[in-house]
Amino acid sequence: MDNLIHPHYQSRVVNACIATTVATASLFTPWETTRIISGTMLTGITYSVVNDLFSCRECIEYFAEGIWGGRRLDNRPIRTLDPNWNALIWGMMASWQISALAGCIFAILARIPFRLFTYKLTARQILPYLQGGAVFVQTLAHIASWKEKQKVSQAQKNGTFKDSLPEVPNEHKARFIAVNERHRVGYLGNRALCVALGVVIVTMRLRVIPHLTFRQ
Secondary structure, three states: OOEEOHHHHHHHHHHHHHHHHHHHHHOOOOOOOOOHHHHHHHHHHHHHHHHHHHHHOHHHHOOOOOOOOOOOOOOOOOOOHHHHHHHHHHHHHHHHHHHHHHHHHHHHHHHHOOOOOOOOOOHHHHHHHHHHHHHHHHHHHHHHHHHHHHHHHHHHHEEEOOOOOOOHHHHHHHHHHHHHHHHHHHHHHHHHHHHHHHHHHHHHHHHOOOOHOOOO
């Protein structure tokens, strides 16, 4: 494992692995606040890893520091082009911090006592919405990526493609742009999902939409 991790990125990789391990263990604690945070983290990490499993197989050259990494290993957190290892490491690194922040926000909205809120929510009541939303966003991201790839490929054939990525070789452009589109839609979709879930949590605690709650 030591030979696999690039020394320059070692602290980032180790921190991501530790955070994922702690989140997994925390899911089994009896404290609902901790379970909400850890469940949100694991949902975000899982989303990112699954997303990257597709993207790494489509264009492994995308996954390096800088706009175009090629197939070099000196600008990668791990010194391999294996798509599974890259998806796992990049998925954890890219998502654990923002997922932890989202989990803290959800935990505050769901558990902190406010005078207008009649009861507190549990992880079991919140996480199904988050997980279902993540699947929905993942689907949208894959569809958008496929459409963008077809669009770029067709434009290249017709000679109408406007090149905004001169550093990316022509034979990789369609795949590179498709992966970038998958990530762009995912970022936007997941942020919208978090905002929507925050609103749902508040309305559930106010009992504005009590029919959406699960049994505790």
